[in-house]
Amino acid sequence: REPPRVALVCGSGLGALAEELTEPITIDYRDIPHFPRSTVQGHAGRLVVGRLGSAPCAVLQGRFHLYEGNAPSQVVIPVRTMALLGVHTLVLTNAAGSLRPELGPGHLLVIRDHIDLPGLAGRSPLVGPNDERFGTRFPSMTDAYDPALRRLALALAPKELRARSGVYVGVGGPSYETPAECRYLRRAGAHAVG
Ligand SMILES: O=P(O)(O)O[C@H]1O[C@H](CO)[C@@H](O)[C@H]1O
Numbered sequence: 273r274e275p276p277r278v279a280l281v282c283g284s285g286l287g288a289l290a291e292e293l294t295e296p297i298t299i300d301y302r303d304i305p306h307f308p309r310s311t312v313q314g315h316a317g318r319l320v321v322g323r324l325g326s327a328p329c330a331v332l333q334g335r336f337h338l339y340e341g342n343a344p345s346q347v348v349i350p351v352r353t354m355a356l357l358g359v360h361t362l363v364l365t366n367a368a369g370s371l372r373p374e375l376g377p378g379h380l381l382v383i384r385d386h387i388d389l390p391g392l393a394g395r396s397p398l399v400g401p402n403d404e405r406f407g408t409r410f411p412s413m414t415d416a417y418d419p420a421l422r423r424l425a426l427a428l429a430p431k432e433l434r435a436r437s438g439v440y441v442g443v444g445g446p447s448y449e450t451p452a453e454c455r456y457l458r459r460a461g462a463h464a465v466g
C-alpha cells in the first residue's frame with residue numbers, strides 16, 4: 273500500500289472528515305507507540321489512512337493539547353510521526369474563537385501567520401535537544417504556512433464559508449479568554465484565538 277503523502281489533523285467537530293476516505297484503515301491512538309491519550313470530547317483519538325480522491329492520505333481524528341497535561345514535546349508526536357511516514361503536506365484544522373466582528377460562526381479563516389504565546393513564553397515544541405530529522409535549530413517562520421496552499425484553500429473554499437486569511441493566536445487554555453484578553457489579542461493583530 274502506498275504511504276500517505278498528505279495528512280489532515282482534525283480539530284473539534286471536524287473528525288467526520290475521515291469518513292470521506294476510501295479504503296480506510298483505522299488505528300486507535302492507544303495502539304500507536306508513544307502517542308498520548310485523547311481526553312477531549314470531539315477528538316476520537318484515531319488515525320485513519322486511506323485515499324482522498326486518488327491521493328493516499330492520513331486523517332488524524334483529534335490532536336493533543338498542552339491543557340490536557342501533555343508536554344510540548346508530546347503534543348507534536350503525531351505531526352512528527354507523519355513526517356517520518358513521508359508526509360510532505362500537512363493540513364491543520366481547529367475550532368477557534370473569533371476576535372473580529374466580520375468573522376462569524378461558521379466562517380473559515382485560512383491561517384497566514386500565527387502568534388504562539390506558549391512558545392514565546394518558553395513552551396515551544398522545539399524546546400530541548402534538536403532532532404535534525406525535523407529541521408534545523410532556529411527554523412525560519414517567515415512562511416510557516418505555505419503561500420501556494422493558502423492561495424489554493426482561499427480559491428477553492430465554498431462561498432458560504434466566506435474564507436479569508438488571517439493571524440491565529442495560540443493560547444494555553446483551558447479557559448476561554450476574558451474580554452480584556454480578547455482586546456489585547458485583537459490589538460496584537462490576531463483574527464482568531466484557540
Ligand atoms: O479544535 P481543537 O483542537 O479542539 O481546539 C480548540 O478547542 C479548544 C477549546 O475549545 C481550544 O484548544 C481550541 O483551539
Ligand SMILES: Nc1nc2[nH]cnc2c(=O)[nH]1
Nearest residue numbers: 367368369448449465466
Ligand atoms: N481558546 C479558545 N478556544 C476556542 N475554541 C473555540 N472557541 C474558542 C475560543 O474562543 N477560545
